Structures are given as C-alpha cells and as structure tokens.
Amino acid sequence: MKLKTILLVNAISSGITGLILSVVPTVFATIFQVSETLPFTEVGIFLILFSAFTGFTALGNPIRINRVKTIIGLDITWVVASFICVAILFSKISGWGSFMMIGVAAWVGLMAFLQATAVKRSGT
Numbered sequence: 645m646k647l648k649t650i651l652l653v654n655a656i657s658s659g660i661t662g663l664i665l666s667v668v669p670t671v672f673a674t675i676f677q678v679s680e681t682l683p684f685t686e687v688g689i690f691l692i693l694f695s696a697f698t699g700f701t702a703l704g705n706p707i708r709i710n711r712v713k714t715i716i717g718l719d720i721t722w723v724v725a726s727f728i729c730v731a732i733l734f735s736k737i738s739g740w741g742s743f744m745m746i747g748v749a750a751w752v753g754l755m756a757f758l759q760a761t762a763v764k765r766s767g768t
Contacts, residue, residue: 647712647762651702654715654755655695661748662691676741694718712763719756723749 665672665688669681694715701711726749730742 645758645762647707647759647766648702650755650758650762651698651707651712651715654719654759655699655702657751657755658691658698659695662688662693662695664688665691675738675744677738678736678741709763709766712759716756716759716763719752719759723753723756726752 665684667688669684669688672684673679673681697711698715701707701715704711726745730745734742
C-alpha cells in the first residue's frame with residue numbers, strides 16, 4: 645500500500661473518531677461507565693487536529709518524511725498511553741471501555757507499522 649493511502653486512511657479514521665467523540669461524549673461516558681464527558685471531548689478535539697495534520701501531510705507533494713515520522717511517533721505514543729491508561733483505569737472503567745481502548749490502540753499500532761514500512765520502502 646502506498647504511503648499516501650495509509651496516511652489518508654489514518655486521517656479519515658482519526659477524523660471520524662474525533663468527530664464522534666466530540667459530538668456525543670455522553671455515549672462514550674455511558675459505555676465506559678464514568679460520569680465525566682470532558683476527557684472524551686478533549687480526545688475528540690485532539691483527533692480532529694491530528695486528522696487535519698495527517699491529511700495535509702498525505703496531500704503534500706512531495707510527502708514530507710519528517711512529518712510522517714512525527715505522525716508515526718504520535719501513533720506510537722497513543723498506543724503506549726492507551727495501554728498505560730487501561731492498566732491504571734481498569735478497575736474504574738467498564739470492560740467494554742477497556743476493550744475499546746485496546747481495539748483502537750491496535751488499529752493505531754497498525755497505522756504506525758504500515759506507515760513506517762512504507763517509509764522504509766521509499767528509502768528515506
């Protein structure tokens with residue numbers, strides 16, 4: 645798969661997730677069985693901004709590899725932070741909440757892997 649395609653998939657999936665989290669944070673608070681909605685809104689806003697950065701990077705000609713490396717670094721940070729959050733919050737959130745966090749982390753990890761593989765293939 646081409647780097648541009650992978651970046652666009654990352655941008656679109658992050659953007660959709662961010663919009664949903666921002667628009668209906670109470671749904672996720674209910675799923676996670678927590679009362680606070682602000683963390684979901686904040687994560688949603690971050691994802692919208694990340695999506696914009698990733699999308700603009702994907703549409704660049706040429707694609708700037710330094711920006712892609714930043715995206716990969718952010719994706720890896722997301723994965724690590726997700727596992728830390730699940731470990732810390734496991735007894736405070738629902739099983740479905742933990743499952744969703746790990747599922748999203750797996751998707752983000754796949755994006756990081758595919759992006760890093762595409763960068764290696766490009767020889768930069």
